[in-house]
Amino acid sequence: MSRLQVVSGKGGTGKTTVAAALALALATEGKRTLLVEVEGRQGIAQLFETEALPYEERKIAVAPGGGEVFALAIDAERALLDYLQMFYKLGGAGRALRKLGAIDFATTIAPGVRDVLLTGKACEAVRRRERDGRPVYDHVVMDAPPTGRITRFLNVNDEVAGLARIGPIHNQAQAVMKVLKSPETAVHLVTLLEEMPVQETADGVAELRAAGLPVGRVVVNMVRPHVLDAAAVRAASGGHREAIARALASAGVPGGAALVEPLLDEAAEHARRVELERDQRAVLDGLGLPAYELPYLGDGADIAGLYRLAKELRRQGVGAA
Amino acid sequence: MTEKTPGPAKAGGLDAAPFLDVDPLLDDRGTRIIVCCGSGGVGKTTTAAALGVRAAERGRRVVVLTIDPARRLAQSMGIDALDNTPRKVDGIKGSDGGELHAMMLDMKRTFDEIVEAHAEPARARAILENPFYQSLSAGFAGTQEYMAMEKLGQLRARDEWDLIVVDTPPSRSALDFLDAPKRLGSFLDGKFIKLLMAPAKVGGRAGMKFLNVGMSMMSGTLGKLLGGQFLGDVQTFVAAMDTMFGGFRTRADATYRLLQAPGTAFLVVAAPERDALREAAYFVERLATEGMPLAGLVLNRVHGSGAGRLSAERARAAAENLDEGRMVDHGPGKTGGRGVPATSSEPSHSATAAASPARPPAAPEAAPTADATEEHSGTAGPETGPEAGTASENDPDIARLTAGLLRLHAERMRVLAREQHTRDRFTALHPEVPVTEVAALPGDVHDLAGLRAIGERLSSPRGRS
Ligand SMILES: Nc1ncnc2c1ncn2[C@@H]1O[C@H](COP(=O)(O)OP(=O)(O)OP(=O)(O)O)[C@@H](O)[C@H]1O
Ligand SMILES: Nc1ncnc2c1ncn2[C@@H]1O[C@H](COP(=O)(O)OP(=O)(O)OP(=O)(O)O)[C@@H](O)[C@H]1O
Ligand SMILES: [Mg+2]
Ligand SMILES: [Mg+2]
Numbered sequence: 049m050s051r052l053q054v055v056s057g058k059g060g061t062g063k064t065t066v067a068a069a070l071a072l073a074l075a076t077e078g079k080r081t082l083l084v085e086v087e088g089r090q091g092i093a094q095l096f097e098t099e100a101l102p103y104e105e106r107k108i109a110v111a112p113g114g115g116e117v118f119a120l121a122i123d124a125e126r127a128l129l130d131y132l133q134m135f136y137k138l139g140g141a142g143r144a145l146r147k148l149g150a151i152d153f154a155t156t157i158a159p160g161v162r163d164v165l166l167t168g169k170a171c172e173a174v175r176r177r178e179r180d181g182r183p184v185y186d187h188v189v190m191d192a193p194p195t196g197r198i199t200r201f202l203n204v205n206d207e208v209a210g211l212a213r214i215g216p217i218h219n220q221a222q223a224v225m226k227v228l229k230s231p232e233t234a235v236h237l238v239t240l241l242e243e244m245p246v247q248e249t250a251d252g253v254a255e256l257r258a259a260g261l262p263v264g265r266v267v268v269n270m271v272r273p274h275v276l277d278a279a280a281v282r283a284a285s286g287g288h289r290e291a292i293a294r295a296l297a298s299a300g301v302p303g304g305a306a307l308v309e310p311l312l313d314e315a316a317e318h319a320r321r322v323e324l325e326r327d328q329r330a331v332l333d334g335l336g337l338p339a340y341e342l343p344y345l346g347d348g349a350d351i352a353g354l355y356r357l358a359k360e361l362r363r364q365g366v367g368a369a
Numbered sequence: 370m371t372e373k374t375p376g377p378a379k380a381g382g383l384d385a386a387p388f389l390d391v392d393p394l395l396d397d398r399g400t401r402i403i404v405c406c407g408s409g410g411v412g413k414t415t416t417a418a419a420l421g422v423r424a425a426e427r428g429r430r431v432v433v434l435t436i437d438p439a440r441r442l443a444q445s446m447g448i449d450a451l452d453n454t455p456r457k458v459d460g461i462k463g464s465d466g467g468e469l470h471a472m473m474l475d476m477k478r479t480f481d482e483i484v485e486a487h488a489e490p491a492r493a494r495a496i497l498e499n500p501f502y503q504s505l506s507a508g509f510a511g512t513q514e515y516m517a518m519e520k521l522g523q524l525r526a527r528d529e530w531d532l533i534v535v536d537t538p539p540s541r542s543a544l545d546f547l548d549a550p551k552r553l554g555s556f557l558d559g560k561f562i563k564l565l566m567a568p569a570k571v572g573g574r575a576g577m578k579f580l581n582v583g584m585s586m587m588s589g590t591l592g593k594l595l596g597g598q599f600l601g602d603v604q605t606f607v608a609a610m611d612t613m614f615g616g617f618r619t620r621a622d623a624t625y626r627l628l629q630a631p632g633t634a635f636l637v638v639a640a641p642e643r644d645a646l647r648e649a650a651y652f653v654e655r656l657a658t659e660g661m662p663l664a665g666l667v668l669n670r671v672h673g674s675g676a677g678r679l680s681a682e683r684a685r686a687a688a689e690n691l692d693e694g695r696m697v698d699h700g701p702g703k704t705g706g707r708g709v710p711a712t713s714s715e716p717s718h719s720a721t722a723a724a725s726p727a728r729p730p731a732a733p734e735a736a737p738t739a740d741a742t743e744e745h746s747g748t749a750g751p752e753t754g755p756e757a758g759t760a761s762e763n764d765p766d767i768a769r770l771t772a773g774l775l776r777l778h779a780e781r782m783r784v785l786a787r788e789q790h791t792r793d794r795f796t797a798l799h800p801e802v803p804v805t806e807v808a809a810l811p812g813d814v815h816d817l818a819g820l821r822a823i824g825e826r827l828s829s830p831r832g833r834s
Contacts (some may be wrong), residue, residue, distance in 0.1 A: 059539055060409045089541070149561030156556065158603075159504040226756030243813045244439045274434045275780075284770050293770040298694065299687035301679065311774040320811035325381050346783065348643075 050234035052174045052227065053189045053264065056198040056252065057238030058245040062269040064091040065349045065357070066238045066342065067191035068117075069222065075115025076367040079186040082173050083108070085118045086166040087193060092119050097351060103127075105173075110201070111358070118185070120173070124155040127165040135216055160207025164221050167204055171227040195237060195252035202228050202235070203259045234264030236340075239332070241268060241325040242290035246332060253335050266337050270344040278319040285312050340364050387798045389665030389803035392828045394634055395424040395532070400526065401632035403664070404535045406543045408648040411640045412669035412807070415814050415823060417536035418446065418691045420636075421469050422817060423824035424532055425458075430464025432530040434520055436474045436538045446471045453478045455524070460817050470530065479516040480506040482508035488618055492609060501606035509556075511549030513538040515621065518550050522624040543637065543652040547659065550621050557610065557617060580589070634664035639795075641671050641788035646795045653799055665803035667790065667827065672784050672809055681782035688775035691768045805830075 053074070055067040064085070071083040082105060083093050090100045096108050099164045101121040109117040128151055129142045145151050176184045193201050200207060205225045210216060227233060237252050239245040249266060256263050284292060289308050296304030332339065342360055345353040362368075394400055405417040414435050421433035432455050437447070443449040446458050448471045455470035484502075485493050496502050506512060524533050537546040627633065635656055638645060639649035649666060656663045796804070807826045814823055 059541070152556075153561045157501050157505045157509060185789075231394045243441070243815075247440060275777050276770070280770060280773065284774070288767060288770070291767045292771050292774070295691060295767050296687065296775075299690040299771065299775070301683065301687045301775075304552055307676045307679055311778055313675060314777055314781055315774050317811040 049187065050232055050262070050264065051183070051185075051187055052233040053187060054192045054198075054202070054233065054235040055190060055197050055238060055267075055307045056192045056235060057193045057267070057269075058196075058240075058248045059287065061238045061240050061245050062094060062267075062289065062342075062349070063194070063238050064191045065354065066236075066267050066269060067189050068092065068095050069342070069354050069357035070360055071117045071187070071189040072109060072111050072115075072273065072354060072360035073366040074187045074189065075109075075117050077113045077115060079111075079115045079367075080184070081115070081117050081187045081189060082185040083117055083189050083191065084170050084173070085119075085121050085191040086170075087191075088121065090121060091191060092121065094148075095354065106194070112218035120169075122166050122169045124162045124165045125151050127169050128155055128161070131165070131216065131220075152321070160204055160221070162219060163201050163207055164204045164217055164224060167228065168220050170192060171224050174227060174232065186308055192235075195248045197222065198252060199219075199255040199259050199261065202256075202261055204228075206259075229260055229262065231262060231319070233262050235261055236264040236267050238267045238269050241328045243324075243328065246328045250331060250335060253337065263337060266332055266335065266339040268332070268339055268341045272344045273343050274318075274322045274325075276315050276318060277322050281312065281315045281319040284315065340366070371477055385798060387665075387803040388772060388830050389667070389805040390828060391420065391423070391636075391664075391805065392427070394664055395420065395427055395429065398429075398531065399632055400532060401635070402521070402533045402627065402630075404537065404546075404628065404633065404635045405638055405667075406537050406546055406635060406652060407638035408543050408645050408668075409539045409541055411638045411645050413638050413819070414442070414536045415637050416636065416667055416669065416807075416827070417534050417813075418442065418471070419820040419823035419827060421471065422458075422461065422820045423828070424534070425461045425467040426821075426824075427461045428463055428467040429532045430466075430468050430530050430759050431532045431534060432470040432472070432524055433534045433536070434474060434524065435519070435536045438473060438536075439813065439815060440448065441813070443473055445816040448473050453482070458813045458817075473515075474517055474520055476513045476516045476552060477506050479520055480512065483519065483616075484613065488609070495605060496609040499606045500602055502609070508514075509553060511545070511552045514540070514546050514549035515553045517546070518621060518624045522620055522627065528722055530827070535691060543648050544655055544765055547655065550625070554618055554621055629660050629662075631662065634662055636664050636667050638667045641668055643791050644789050648796055650795060653802055663802065665805065666795070667805055667807060669807045670809035671806045672781060674778070674779055674781050674785060677782070677785070679778060679782075681779040681786070684775040684779040684782065688772040688779070691772040691775070694768055735794035 053067075053070060055063050055070065057063045057066075067085075069081060071081045075081045083092060085101075092108070095102050096119070098108060101108075101119055103121065103123045103126045105118045105120045107116055108119040111117060112254060125146065129146065132142050132145070136209060142151075155165065170188055170190050173185055174183075174188050178184055194196055203225075204221045228312045235256055237249045239249040253263055253266075289312075290312075292308050293305040301307065340358050340361060341364070345356065347353065349357070393486075394403070403420060405413045405415075405420070407413050414437070417433055417435060418438070421431050424431045434441070435446075438446075438448075440449065448456055452473065453475040455472040458469040458471050461467065461469045476575065481497060484496050488496060514537070517535065521533065521535050524530065535664075537543070540546070628635075637649045637652050637656075639645040653663060653666070796802075805827055807823055810819070812819075814820060
């Protein structure tokens with residue numbers, strides 16, 4: 049499994065949830081993963097029901113089998129100050145710059161600077177080693193920006209092209225690209241079996257590929273079971289109504305006859321959805337990517353749900369050597 | 370608030386809320402702007418387009434400003450080309466001379482056009498080519514919202530339409546539509562930019578001195594960090610924006626006032642889900658503080674059932690009875706299909722229930738799910754095998770099929786109960802907000818017929834016509 053796993057997808061499809069479940073799933077026996085977020089939304093803290101994460105790596109969960117999940121909310125301004133400190137020993141001057149709004153300016157619209165800082169921090173965590181040379185984190189999982197922005201976000205080299213071709217930011221961009229374009233990295237796209245997210249996924253895959261970024265898997269989220277399909281419903285509607293009414297009566301449902309029609313209507317809707325999902329699946333299959341599938345959790349994706357999703361991911365091969 | 374039983378009677382809190390009838394709103398010539406807001410993915414674009422179609426077919430001259438519509442929807446309205454100007458939509462069946470025009474917002478193009486309109490050509494070119502401008506116009510959080518407002522202002526100023534329906538950009542929070550433009554404004558108005566533009570204006574001599582220190586520190590450190598060209602580019606950018614800046618503010622303020630005017634109506638769109646309705650509640654409160662007129666809440670993708678009197682529990686129990694009946698009749702050997710693991714990484718495939726002699730393959734799909742379906746991921750389908758029981762009510766095909774129908778219904782009732790509960794919470798908080806429901810259609814909405822169907826539901830109580 050790649051060391052850096054980037055999770056993108058259309059807004060609201062479950063990027064944060066899937067990234068967290070993946071971090072848990074990867075933290076098998078004794079392993080340590082780092083879950084990072086880059087959009088300043090504190091989505092991880094909300095998901096794990098903890099207070100807002102500081103700009104500091106914190107243990108937030110223990111995986112079954114003893115692995116550990118750490119989390120970090122990367123803050124571009126803080127990362128820039130860290131750099132300034134590292135390269136120029138700024139001391140209090142950094143704060144002055146910040147007060148003037150210069151840091152905000154640089155991390156907001158200086159082309160690509162923000163993204164270099166964010167991806168740079170994640171790559172640093174990937175490369176970081178213990179004294180004995182072992183990596184500090186076995187895996188880093190990133191809850192990344194949505195599909196529409198992911199290629200630009202990761203393609204920092206192109207982005208900082210608007211700046212001069214010298215200076216630490218440029219060197220940083222170069223180093224980041226080396227990690228991001230290597231097999232050390234995999235970019236996963238989360239989708240639902242609906243038209244828009246699937247379309248975005250297809251577009252996103254094409255863009256990532258064109259940029260030479262390593263596409264990992266499609267993660268089909270919130271998959272609901274197919275109970276009946278169109279053919280079954282057609283068969284049922286065609287002349288079996290009375291038999292169904294009798295079956296309902298025999299199963300102890302009073303007044304079954306009046307229920308047959310509405311039940312068949314519900315089934316027809318379900319069957320219709322099954323067909324539509326099948327179409328979307330065909331589009332996804334056409335991408336030629338391996339997929340993970342995660343079930344829809346009826347009670348929402350709370351902590352218990354996360355552990356369930358992580359277990360499901362492991363069952364599908366995540367974390368296996 | 371007490372829990373209500375879900376059912377066809379829908380005795381929920383919603384009945385306490387007034388019904389939002391969109392037709393009078395659309396027919397009122399005084400309504401000039403309708404803004405569809407809401408959190409991500411709830412149906413803002415669909416609702417905006419459906420209102421546009423309905424208003425046009427009721428005789429109004431409408432323009433719909435859509436943002437990132439689904440591709441097929443855009444194609445069906447003839448606006449898949451991003452040229453940033455409204456196009457007349459064909460196929461509107463207005464008897465009263467109504468017309469629908471539609472456009473898809475091109476954020477960057479809108480920004481560029483402002484620059485081109487407000488700076489002479491040479492200067493405009495310098496701005497458009499500046500990397501800071503490009504970064505700002507393509508990616509700054511809030512640019513899309515700002516440009517949506519800008520475009521709304523432009524459409525209104527053209528005064529060619531008597532109704533403008535505005536979709537809002539996809540964002541986590543509905544509030545972004547109101548807040549983001551200000552964010553851009555205050556960013557452009559920030560201390561640092563002021564400083565770069567005109568250090569002398571900011572303070573007296575002492576201020577100058579401090580600022581000069583700041584400037585040289587800035588050019589020194591940031592310059593070194595980001596490359597030598599950096600400062601030059603920043604200054605070109607800032608100087609170039611300087612001339613236009615006042616214009617940005619003025620227009621943004623004017624548009625904001627437009628949103629507070631009596632001819633404007635906000636529709637808050639939400640799915641009957643906790644997060645979406647919480648956002649909707651925030652938004653409703655915010656509109657009140659801003660003095661912006663709220664027409665009501667569109668509750669989109671609501672589920673219903675014609676068999677609401679059969680509870681989830683009863684349905685599930687009955688399904689189990691049918692399973693047991695099958696087991697009794699045919700012994701465990703015949704029910705082997707139920708023993709498959711409920712989960713698998715394989716893509717789901719519903720078995721086809723064509724009248725084939727073979728038992729449908731044990732469906733490998735369903736990862737563990739809601740209890741209703743947990744142990745029954747197998748696809749039920751009628752069989753025509755010779756093992757069919759004695760009486761037709763014991764027909765395993767029918768029993769299996771009926772059990773499937775019951776399980777689907779049980780799941781549906783669970784969804785209904787959850788939706789009802791979240792709705793009740795909203796109406797408890799905001800009993801004064803008129804609500805209309807739109808049923809979840811089984812498929813996507815991607816053509817005029819689909820938009821008409823949504824329009825019908827928008828204007829009828831209970832969302833099902
Ligand atoms: N498998 C699932 N089953 C049920 N609910 C889910 C599942 N996955 C995610 N959700 C729910 O869907 C919603 C969106 O999930 P999440 O916040 O992870 O998405 P996101 O892609 O990170 O969204 P955003 O684009 O806003 O960052 C949340 O309410 C979450 O609890
Ligand atoms: N009542 C409905 N029944 C069935 N499908 C619907 C309904 N309303 C919307 N949809 C579908 O849901 C999807 C999302 O809708 P839409 O694009 O209107 O949402 P949105 O709020 O504009 O999303 P975004 O925040 O991404 O802009 C579309 O595929 C649309 O066809
Ligand atoms: Mg998220
Ligand atoms: Mg939309």
